[in-house]
Amino acid sequence: MLETKIFSHPELTRRLADAVAKSAETFIKREGRMPAVMEVCGSHTMAFAKSGIKTRLRDYVRLIAGPGCPVCVTDQKAIDAMIRLSEKNNVILCSFGDMMRVPGSGSSLLQAKTNGSDIRVIYSPSDSIQIAEDHPDKEVIFLGIGFETTIPALVAAVREAEKKGLTNFSIWMTTKLVAPVLRALLQSGEVELDGFLLPGHVSIVTGKQSYRFLNDDYQIPGVITGFEPVQLLSGLLKLLNQLHEGRTGIINDYTYVVNEAGNFTAQHYMETYLTRADEEWRGIGEIRGSGLVLREKYARFDAKKKFNVLPAVPKKTKCRCGDIIRGVITPEECVLFNKACTPSKPVGPCMVSSEGTCAAHYHFMRED
Amino acid sequence: MAERISLAHGEGGELTHQLIQEVFIQSFGHAEQARLDAAVIPCFSGKMAVTTDSYVVDPLFFPGGNIGKLAVTGTVNDLAVTGAVPKVLTAGFMIEEGFPVSDLKKIVKSMAAEAETAGVSIIAGDTKVVERGSVDGVFINTTGIGAIGEKYINPAGMKKGDAVIITGTIGDHGIAILSARQQLGLVTDVKSDCASLNTLLHQLLQQTDGIRVMRDLTRGGLATGLVELCEDFSASIELKETSIPVREEVEGACDILGFDPLYLANEGKAVIIVDSKEADKVIHLLQSHKFGKNARLIGLVTSISEKAGKLKLKTPVNTTRRLTRLSGMVLPRIC
Incomplete structure (x- = not known):
């Protein structure tokens, strides 16, 4: 059995942090600037902030939070549509808790629930199948947001609905894929990056091979890493070593759970039920083939086809979540941060999501 | 006694009387005070501490306790941390129509047992029964009074x-x-x-x-x-x-x-x-x-x-x- 406590061992964490700082110093001497590393995953962003590592390394490594928080990258129009969906008669809307407080142009799901909409917070998409069975007279809609980590769970729910012959269950899909957005970021050249810390959970599904393009097309290194302090630091250390040696290529530093090819079963069912589609990303815009939607054969489970929701024109605010998602600015550079925008009075999704960069900085990186 | 609480148990008539006698007084042993509209207690010298709390925990029964035990410990602890010695508690019950009497008895017994452990008396109570769906099983409010001694918290x-x-x-x-x-x-x-x-x-x-x-x-x-x-x-x-x-x-x-x-x-x-x-x-x-x-x-x-x-x-x-x-x-x- 894997001894998991070792990954948060305080002494080991301290020593590794010192080693990363030392390695980064060498880079700084050579290049005249800090190494710029993007942690793609929102859970990495949170873990870096909460463990204190980001603060510890702030003069050594420029850690840039990437577009890996599924709630944050959800387009404003999609959030408004979800809120409108919840206001329909005879509908039970099921959602992950993270979505509840995300501000739409006029309201939020939490506000809609207070006003009488039937919205249930659930932990697994399969829970919404039970709700659909318990309420045959209602339409049960699951808000299917997420990256490759979550998408197999969405497919599992559709399979269950199919097996049970449910006609009152559907998913409002706004899924996102990691590789297309990384390509989009690298192509834009907006942020100068030396390497990536690649998302551990997503990689369980997609496998190490899914990042080959980083090496082949962009010659930028990456390390797949876990979420505990020791794993984060080990990943950083290996990435810095690659930079010192001028090597590119992907290192799998999370071998206990990530393999070369990924989870074949999950990939098979995703392929069977879903097909690529263009997706809108907050702050980035539409990226070709960057999401997955239900195939025509399963259109009966597709809430976007089942229900007509009029698109709203998003309200303009000074919120810079879009810039933060692309790594162009830090939360502290947004004029709203910790002033007009706080977790209890959020202006943008990055402040309320449990993986949001602004939330990470607000909760874990303020010293005063 | 019936197996389930009905709206009639909250009407103030025969069934209410039966509920109070067979469930509450039996456990709380406050027959003396229950005959009066208000419990009469001696005045403590010095300062008193008063606190009130409502309990709506879901589920009602959980590993390590139930809503009844919680309704005593929560209020007792609120008094204790001010430096007060908890003396008496009151208990108000809001019960959903159809709630099993056996569950109510379990809850009330836990309250009585915990009150004994904590050394407080439950001296007054109230019971209301509401339509199905108006509350979830049972909600309990407890108010506690404690006596503050020479040493207190500042x-x-x-x-x-x-x-x-x-x-x-x-x-x-x-x-x-x-x-x-x-x-x-x-x-x-x-x-x-x-x-x-x-x-x-x-x-x-x-x-x-x-x-x-x-x-x-x-x-x-x-x-x-x-x-x-x-x-x-x-x-x-x-x-x-x-x-x-x-x-x-x-x-x-x-x-x-x-x-x-x-x-x-x-x-x-x-x-x-x-x-x-x-x-x-x-x-x-x-x-x-x-x-x-x-x-x-x-x-x-x-x-x-x-x-x-x-x-x-x-x-x-x-x-x-x-x-x-x-x-x-x-x-x-x-x-």
Whole structure:
């Protein structure tokens, strides 16, 4: 059995942090600037902030939070549509808790629930199948947001609905894929990056091979890493070593759970039920083939086809979540941060999501 | 007696009488007071402490307790941390039509047993029955009165350098409730820590000097409880993350579910802030009691001034970060 406590061992964490700082110093001497590393995953962003590592390394490594928080990258129009969906008669809307407080142009799901909409917070998409069975007279809609980590769970729910012959269950899909957005970021050249810390959970599904393009097309290194302090630091250390040696290529530093090819079963069912589609990303815009939607054969489970929701024109605010998602600015550079925008009075999704960069900085990186 | 509570049990007639006699008086033993419209109790000399709390926990029965036990421990602890000796409680029940009488009896018996353990009498009560769906099973309100002796708590006396001590592991109640809800596929052996701390805290207060603060930690957890204290009394406190006791199972559940033990509910834990000279003695006394076995020094008061008022956490990599109130975690009906 894997001894998991070792990954948060305080002494080991301290020593590794010192080693990363030392390695980064060498880079700084050579290049005249800090190494710029993007942690793609929102859970990495949170873990870096909460463990204190980001603060510890702030003069050594420029850690840039990437577009890996599924709630944050959800387009404003999609959030408004979800809120409108919840206001329909005879509908039970099921959602992950993270979505509840995300501000739409006029309201939020939490506000809609207070006003009488039937919205249930659930932990697994399969829970919404039970709700659909318990309420045959209602339409049960699951808000299917997420990256490759979550998408197999969405497919599992559709399979269950199919097996049970449910006609009152559907998913409002706004899924996102990691590789297309990384390509989009690298192509834009907006942020100068030396390497990536690649998302551990997503990689369980997609496998190490899914990042080959980083090496082949962009010659930028990456390390797949876990979420505990020791794993984060080990990943950083290996990435810095690659930079010192001028090597590119992907290192799998999370071998206990990530393999070369990924989870074949999950990939098979995703392929069977879903097909690529263009997706809108907050702050980035539409990226070709960057999401997955239900195939025509399963259109009966597709809430976007089942229900007509009029698109709203998003309200303009000074919120810079879009810039933060692309790594162009830090939360502290947004004029709203910790002033007009706080977790209890959020202006943008990055402040309320449990993986949001602004939330990470607000909760874990303020010293005063 | 009927198997289920009906609306008629709340009408004030024959069935109400039967319910009071067979369920409440039998357990609470307050037949004498129940004959009057109000319970009559002796006046305590000196100051009194009064507190009230309503209990809506879901589920009603959970590992380590039930809503009845919680309704006693919660109110008793609120009194105890002010330095008061809890004396009497009142109990108001809002019961849903159709609620099993056997469950009600279990709940009431737990209340009586816990009241006996805590040394308080339940002297007055009220029962209302509402239509199905108007409440979820049963809700209970308890009000408690306690007598304050010569030694009482004055947080305004906090000083720089004071020790911050916790009476045991944090987050047990929160995780016990979450796993009892069976919604998360979470299976743990964690029991709620719900317990009356009045005997322990009274002992502590009598046998030591220099205790500035006692706070029971409930909703919002350790972090929220201390943030409020810091703000209310212009104190800054620094906690050391590696010193805070958390059960391995609680830590594991938090990792999986994305919760932070610092913000999880507790129902049998208190924070004690004491003159640092007395810290060792306090920890020793706590550790010799069954509800304080895992007591530990977790931090220090770092400053008292108008500009203070912040709770900070020292991380394992020796950085500090500010802790704020609980916000945005959807964990309703935890107590």
